[in-house]
Amino acid sequence: MNITEFQKWVGDFYEERGWTQYGPFIRVGFLMEEAGELARAVRAIEIGRDRPDEGEKQADEARQELVEELGDVLGNLILLANQYNIPFEEILDAHKAKLQKRYE
Helix, strand or coil, X not given: CCHHHHHHHHHHHHHHCCCCCCCHHHHHHHHHXXXXXXXXXXXXXXXXXXXXXXXXXXXXXXXXXXXXXXHHHHHHHHHHHHHCCCCHHHHHHHHHHHHHHHCC
């Protein structure tokens, strides 16, 4: 699936569940929550959680959690882009151009 198809799929999936009703400020709050969960997944892989109430995860389980959290962050970014009618490809192209110009 390419990014354009995925952007539409995410929008449709969330819309069907009534999850697109939240405005940008609330969506950014969801994004920050997901970013925190992503940070926790990275920490678990890199330095561990060191909590007796949480068992150590196997490498494949920790990687799967990381993949899922990256997806949650991406989904929320896509929903923000959708709220402003910005195709994700435009974001990718603009970011690439900005970096190439900055570091030419």
